Amino acid sequence: MANTVVIRQGTGAPTGTWATVTAVKWNRVDDASGTTPVPTPTATGTNFSFVKSFQPDITVDGGLTMTDIRVGKVAAEATGGTKLWHRTDQTTYVQASAAPTATGDNNTTAPIVPHTLNNTNVTALGLIGGPPSVYAAGPFTGTGRKGNIVMICLGVDATNTTAGTTVATPTLRWTWTEA
């Protein structure tokens, strides 16, 4: 039987409260639904949302082994001046308490996300249909959160012209093998 899997988002400190999410806003608050906006820079540069931390979680063990977890966006960013950034090489959670420092170009320089205070291994989120590289090979069995922490944030640069409402951004998708 297939495993039952949900996506969890970690918020709070120190180890996080990991709630199931089916929708997330790129905001400037440490939760999934807050509407504190990400301001558009008035000159060349990029402002970032808070970094969101995700993990897939096997909630019902169907007896299958999970391997080869990937994460990506279903489609490219359709809203000008926005770009999804991600990092998948960390195994420990750090609460998002502030947005990454703004950069001086339009979504070219990767943001500095938590953990090591650098932007090493922070890259644009690829299309899931690519497919992107496996970030957690496994094998994973049993219940619980699996794989590295997936940290994602959205950069809003000076070319963005949306305002005043929530703007749809790409759907995030995790894929893995069960056998």
Place this chain on the structure above:
Amino acid sequence: MSIIYSIRWRLIYLDGRYLDETLGGSSIMDRKPNPVELQLINLEGRPMQRVDIPVGHRPIFYRQRSISQIPSSEFGETQLDATVFGYGRENGSKVDGKLWIWLGGRAVNCPPEYIAQRSIETQLAK
């Protein structure tokens, strides 16, 4: 036909749910370079009985659906006519992990590879 053993299939779960069956015509084909992906569409809990037919035996067609128009160039064959005729569970609860296709006059049990997925929607707070 040695080509039958080069076919891989993937059973894709939609948002973590079973894809019980429905091998619905052309919609199941995701035409990419090898390996071929068969996307089985979820019909919400209509389990199929196991169809266990040894290779080379005459199959008892069960919920026959055609995988049409597989580009032959992807297989290096001039003709490839695959018909999915069985995908099943045991005891109505366990997936037996077998997809049987009727290919080139033979019944073939393709090795299982389940690809599951889960998605979340996102918005920008502005």
